[in-house]
Amino acid sequence: MAQAMNGFPQKKLVIVGVTGTDGKTTVVNLVGHIVRTTGKKVGWISTLGAQIGDTFIETGAHTTTVDPFTFYVLLKRMVKEHCELVVVELTSHALDQERVGKLPLATGIITNITHEHLDYHQSLTAYMSAKAKLFALIARGKRAHKGNGAVVLNCEDATFSSLSHLARAFHGLKVFTYGLGSGDVHGERIEETLEYLTFTLVTAYGHHTLRTRLIGDYNLRNILSAAALAHVCEVPWEKIHEGIETFQPLSGRLERIEQGQPFSVFVDFAHTPNALREVLTLLKRHAKAKITVVFGVAGERDKSKRPLMGEVVAQFADRAYLTEEDPRSESVEAISQMIAQGMATKGWKQNERYWLIPDRRIAIQTAFERATSDDIVLLAGKGHERMMAMDKGIDKPWDDREVAREELEKLGWRPV
Structure with a gap:
């Protein structure tokens, strides 16, 4: 029709x-x-x-x-x-x-x-x-x-x-x-x-x-x-x-957020185990210090990939903050626990190598506060998206890039 x-x-x-x-x-x-x-x-x-x-x-x-x-x-x-x-x-x-x-x-x-x-x-x-x-x-x-x-x-x-x-x-x-x-x-x-x-x-x-x-x-x-x-x-x-x-890189695809801070911040759409592995392999090849990943996995979607995502991060990164990423009707904590199962296979322990922070803004803020010179902070999963899928079909405004800039500015790092 x-x-x-x-x-x-x-x-x-x-x-x-x-x-x-x-x-x-x-x-x-x-x-x-x-x-x-x-x-x-x-x-x-x-x-x-x-x-x-x-x-x-x-x-x-x-x-x-x-x-x-x-x-x-x-x-x-x-x-x-x-x-x-x-x-x-x-x-x-x-x-x-x-x-x-x-x-x-x-x-x-x-x-x-x-x-x-x-x-x-x-x-x-x-x-x-x-x-x-x-x-x-x-x-x-x-x-x-x-x-x-x-x-x-x-x-x-x-x-x-x-x-x-x-x-x-x-x-x-x-x-x-x-x-x-x-x-x-x-x-x-x-x-x-x-x-x-x-x-x-x-x-x-x-x-x-x-x-x-x-x-x-x-x-x-x-x-x-x-x-x-x-x-x-x-x-x-x-x-x-x-x-x-x-050709210019696409919005939200390994997009660099630069406000003069002494560490690197990237926003990427990687939301599959393979995509996350590829991005982290690249960043590890160029890392001079620690790699931190802020990420989650979508709710009401393929649950079997959750521990795989955790395993990939534990293999290539140094620390991680598990947080919301389009949770829909599911509990962010429950999703994070499934991700953490994959991290455990690499010997990672909660509050030592990874932290569970359901609020994505607070997770990003914490990652930035703890980052030191030459670190790399990767905000993975949302990329170009400007909405977060929540419960009952409701979308809340969200943009990793905007939030990253706002949190960097709060720490005194402003666009030049």
Whole structure:
């Protein structure tokens, strides 16, 4: 119905789908940016909102794939604005529930599949199967929409063998690959600071050294995946290089909060065990002193990942403050105790290495008060979000970045 009410806009657009556990939002925005360097008008829909040409549109809190009506209204507007390419972020829920209908895709990508949403999917196999529904949409696009019948896959992901078999054998798709050490597109880190990454991009068209503000191996994978996807969309390599080097980091993705304080503060959206591991691995590589993590895990969501998150923090950080993160109807204390089970496997004890502080502002304040010179404080899980999901469907205003700035100012550290 949503399609018909909006004049079946999907039939008039070239649409690219992006799914996976981690990296979706960065890949969507980076591909969109790369295509813009060619002079084409492009639109995209991601966790951050919708971009149509130069216009940004808010799509609501806690939203990755918007509801069907909003989705097709946005596509209709993209038709009206003469967008030549559209990139959309698709969650496993949206694919499994066919929330976007039988959307014909010109091409698409699965970035990776790691532990997430098992409260809904029940098993990693079912989760992978939901993600693999992307293949049917690409096959549909090949038949009905002049798509190229290609999908981009991470050849270093544990699910690659299964996914590539499904794509080729059951859907007749071509598979284009990427990875850090192998793949049709791969790369190698040359030099990295907490500000920039210099790396070599290796393709069949040669080796090119590029510099980007996206740092960390996980972001290098995001870059490689976006480059591969843009290439499949027939963007020239010189424009891909230009797009990579001019792309600015996204809001709430390892965003640095700097007010002259003697320690570093970062805000990041990492809310899965794998994403948190990737961010902490990066920070540990550059740490001169202690790493503190302020984090929680969402209520009424996958409970099995809670101890895994605690285990990751205990493996890579020096201390932590367990606090609220969209608790909904659940007790923050109960959620924190489940996180702490993972910390206990690494020998961490409460009030020695980790503290339970349900109020997130107080947890951030405490972390800052106890930080010393050259420490790193990571506020994980909320990232760009400006709301906290509480009980009875109520959202309270919340922004880690604003709160961090306010608490630093209370300690005498003001923006220069």
